[in-house]
Amino acid sequence: MAPAVDRPGYWGSPTSTLDWCEENYVVTFYVAEFWNTVSNLIMILSPVCGAIQVIRDGLETRYLAAFLGLSAVGMGSWCYHMTLQYEMQLLDELPMIYSSCVLVYCLYECFKHRNSYNYLLVFILILFSLIVTIVYLRWKKPLFHQVMYGLLVFILVLRSVYIITWVYPWLRSLAYTSLGLFLMGFFLWNLDTLFCDTWRGARQKMPPVLGAVTQFHAWWHVLTGLGSYLHILFCLYTRTLYLKYRPRVKFLCGIWPVILVEPSKKL
Ligand SMILES: CCCCCCCC/C=C\CCCCCCCC(=O)N[C@@H](CO)[C@H](O)/C=C/CCCCCCCCCCCCC
Numbered sequence: 001m002a003p004a005v006d007r008p009g010y011w012g013s014p015t016s017t018l019d020w021c022e023e024n025y026v027v028t029f030y031v032a033e034f035w036n037t038v039s040n041l042i043m044i045l046s047p048v049c050g051a052i053q054v055i056r057d058g059l060e061t062r063y064l065a066a067f068l069g070l071s072a073v074g075m076g077s078w079c080y081h082m083t084l085q086y087e088m089q090l091l092d093e094l095p096m097i098y099s100s101c102v103l104v105y106c107l108y109e110c111f112k113h114r115n116s117y118n119y120l121l122v123f124i125l126i127l128f129s130l131i132v133t134i135v136y137l138r139w140k141k142p143l144f145h146q147v148m149y150g151l152l153v154f155i156l157v158l159r160s161v162y163i164i165t166w167v168y169p170w171l172r173s174l175a176y177t178s179l180g181l182f183l184m185g186f187f188l189w190n191l192d193t194l195f196c197d198t199w200r201g202a203r204q205k206m207p208p209v210l211g212a213v214t215q216f217h218a219w220w221h222v223l224t225g226l227g228s229y230l231h232i233l234f235c236l237y238t239r240t241l242y243l244k245y246r247p248r249v250k251f252l253c254g255i256w257p258v259i260l261v262e263p264s265k266k267l
């Protein structure tokens with residue numbers, strides 16, 4: 001019998017430049033990396049809930065773009081891990097850059113008047129996205145994408161630290177929870193990549209469901225999905241606080257955080 005990692009499946013041989021630690025086509029013939037695929041559900045569905053809230057409260061379109069961007073990353077990532085095809089990998093990785101650029105815009109423009117637009121920043125972010133896209137299409141090095149994405153995250157973290165240090169210190173817990181989840185996800189992403197042989201060996205000795213717990217790339221999806229969702233809430237809270245809309249965090253069903261603003265204060 002061929003080793004689990006070489007098992008053929010519905011989508012043929014992988015053409016992506018990255019194949020993750022999860023063994024291919026083990027759970028089903030139709031999904032290359034089952035756990036890495038289904039773990040995207042949280043990244044797809046939670047921002048949909050945020051987007052509905054933005055529409056319902058008539059908030060700025062940029063926040064709708066931020067939530068839908070995160071959902072698009074989740075859908076792209078679903079397609080990529082399901083097929084391991086290069087085109088699907090691009091659907092996962094490029095929207096990570098675009099949606100981070102949307103967040104950079106939101107977070108750096110949060111202390112501006114309502115209905116104000118910074119066309120220069122829009123131009124710079126579109127140019128950056130275009131350059132990253134063109135270079136990455138020609139120079140297919142995952143490290144290039146990772147560095148560019150890491151740079152955007154770093155810019156977001158810097159701005160968040162500025163906001164919670166100098167402007168709204170009481171938003172610390174939201175900002176730190178978001179960052180903590182994100183960094184924990186990144187730590188597991190590294191564990192998955194660096195010690196893959198160890199996890200594969202361990203999984204062979206475990207019952208399948210327990211083995212699924214060691215799919216650390218899937219955990220990275222869950223934790224960064226949650227961290228990114230909370231980060232968008234942080235941006236939205238900062239913005240609506242600045243505009244004096246009296247935002248408050250409400251927990252739907254007692255667990256799921258959303259931002260509510262006063263009905264009379266809609267944009
Ligand atoms: C304060 C928290 C910042 C939150 C940033 C929110 C940015 C939201 C934008 C997009 C959401 C992306 C969510 C992750 C999707 C993961 C999809 C995925 O797994 N893609 C892989 C393929 O499946 C892809 O190849 C993976 C790329 C990983 C890149 C890792 C880069 C690490 C960057 C970490 C930098 C930490 C910097 C900390 C500075 C203090």
Ligand SMILES: [Zn+2]
Pocket residue numbers: 036077081217221
């Ligand atoms: Zn992934």
